[in-house]
Amino acid sequence: MASSDITSVRARRVWDSRGNPTVEVDVVLEGGARGRAIAPAGASRGTREATDLRDGGTALRGMDVGRALASVSDVIAPALIGQDARNQAEIDTIILGLDSSALKATLGGNATVATSLSVLHAAAAAAGKPLWRHLADQYRHTPSIPLPEIQIFGGGAHAGRRVDVQDFMIMVPGAGSFEEVMEVTSEIYFAAGAIMSKKGRISGVADEGGWWPVFDSNEEALETLVQAIEHAGETPGERVVISLDIAASEFGADGVYRLALENRTLDSDGMIAMLGRWLDAYPIASIEDPLAEGDPTGMRAFTREFGERVQIIGDDYLVTNAGLVRDAAAHGACNAVLIKVNQAGTVTESIETLDAARKAGYRSVVSARSGETEDVSISHLSVGLGAGQLKVGSFTRSERMAKWNECLRIQDELGADAFVGGKPLAGTWWGKAQTGMKS
Ligand code: PGA
Numbered sequence: 256m257a258s259s260d261i262t263s264v265r266a267r268r269v270w271d272s273r274g275n276p277t278v279e280v281d282v283v284l285e286g287g288a289r290g291r292a293i294a295p296a297g298a299s300r301g302t303r304e305a306t307d308l309r310d311g312g313t314a315l316r317g318m319d320v321g322r323a324l325a326s327v328s329d330v331i332a333p334a335l336i337g338q339d340a341r342n343q344a345e346i347d348t349i350i351l352g353l354d355s356s357a358l359k360a361t362l363g364g365n366a367t368v369a370t371s372l373s374v375l376h377a378a379a380a381a382a383g384k385p386l387w388r389h390l391a392d393q394y395r396h397t398p399s400i401p402l403p404e405i406q407i408f409g410g411g412a413h414a415g416r417r418v419d420v421q422d423f424m425i426m427v428p429g430a431g432s433f434e435e436v437m438e439v440t441s442e443i444y445f446a447a448g449a450i451m452s453k454k455g456r457i458s459g460v461a462d463e464g465g466w467w468p469v470f471d472s473n474e475e476a477l478e479t480l481v482q483a484i485e486h487a488g489e490t491p492g493e494r495v496v497i498s499l500d501i502a503a504s505e506f507g508a509d510g511v512y513r514l515a516l517e518n519r520t521l522d523s524d525g526m527i528a529m530l531g532r533w534l535d536a537y538p539i540a541s542i543e544d545p546l547a548e549g550d551p552t553g554m555r556a557f558t559r560e561f562g563e564r565v566q567i568i569g570d571d572y573l574v575t576n577a578g579l580v581r582d583a584a585a586h587g588a589c590n591a592v593l594i595k596v597n598q599a600g601t602v603t604e605s606i607e608t609l610d611a612a613r614k615a616g617y618r619s620v621v622s623a624r625s626g627e628t629e630d631v632s633i634s635h636l637s638v639g640l641g642a643g644q645l646k647v648g649s650f651t652r653s654e655r656m657a658k659w660n661e662c663l664r665i666q667d668e669l670g671a672d673a674f675v676g677g678k679p680l681a682g683t684w685w686g687k688a689q690t691g692m693k694s
């Protein structure tokens with residue numbers, strides 16, 4: 256037996272940032288190396304992403320994971336014991352072979368992703384390397400510290416649908432280091448809180464730690480975000496830009512979009528026109544899921560019209576699926592993909608999606624879910640795979656801060672030159688406006 260052969264795979268129930276049960280998997284190798292990973296959980300899920308297996312019924316609101324734990328202990332573990340943890344692709348192929356359903360519904364995406372990531376951690380430990388370096392070596396990428404997208408206001412499914420748009424975020428592409436991004440973000444986050452407090456509109460934070468959005472319209476949130484950037488001493492559109500996740504699949508289907516907060520309904524063209532006005536009026540450099548996953552005509556039209564000036568990310572639209580990325584590229588939909596390992600269900604499928612994105616000339620953003628834990632795997636994935644961007648949620652709550660803090664630690668090792676800065680936004684209006692940017 257090789258020292259990197261798997262000797263044990265054990266699952267336990269732990270709890271996520273929303274207080275829901277989730278799956279943690281420990282993997283132990285012959286030589287004593289160990290891996291551990293925890294499955295995150297989304298609230299605004301794409302219909303084509305890997306399905307989490309939940310127990311249903313009334314206990315724990317149907318959210319318990321007993322069946323997913325059993326998938327690991329009864330089905331996945333016996334198949335993986337004796338396998339070499341260094342062969343991630345083979346491990347993931349074995350896992351895939353155990354579930355013939357389309358969306359991993361039999362084993363549960365929560366069971367597969369925790370196991371797949373845990374094996375990856377064990378292999379890195381066996382190699383005596385931090386995960387980011389193991390990934391960079393294994394998949395031949397130059398490691399880099401990503402440009403973050405950080406939420407200031409939450410919304411949509413993460414804030415009781417108080418506003419329709421899900422994420423009002425900032426990016427700091429003009430920063431020279433990851434530390435600088437953190438500092439600027441902290442100033443803007445608290446400036447936003449102060450503005451809301453002055454208006455008597457503070458009511459806590461949403462699921463990902465951004466301010467709970469007490470606004471009368473979606474655009475009021477945008478206006479407040481611009482003010483917050485200004486109150487923090489910044490000129491919006493210079494060092495700091497805005498990024499939105501519309502998460503349009505949450506309120507749009509069959510070409511009909513219902514903006515509940517504003518009590519109006521738009522068709523696909525109406526959505527495109529409204530977003531176009533926002534792009535003209537605010538310094539928005541990135542926009543995610545501007546149209547619904549079932550509206551490819553709208554997404555292609557939006558990309559045709561705005562793809563040269565803004566990053567257009569497919570999340571629910573592409574669900575970390577290499578085939579969907581290739582298809583979108585062939586039809587001119589989106590120019591970037593969100594990479595969520597649990598949407599794919601395994602590490603290998605996520606990396607295949609990232610590779611497909613690179614081939615298509617798409618940008619990549621490694622992303623957390625709204626239900627998260629202390630697991631910091633995605634910080635390492637974003638660095639080790641050289642993805643360029645990282646989306647984790649806001650700037651409070653430790654399941655979020657753990658990921659940002661991990662990037663700071665990695666940057667200590669890699670050096671500040673490894674920070675990609677604004678490079679991922681080259682090709683957008685922001686990138687084109689920059690001269691003398693760090694090259
Ligand atoms: P989710 O949403 O994790 O709740 O699905 C996050 C996102 O849409 O980016």
Ligand code: ZN
Nearest residue numbers: 500502543570
């Ligand atoms: Zn999204």
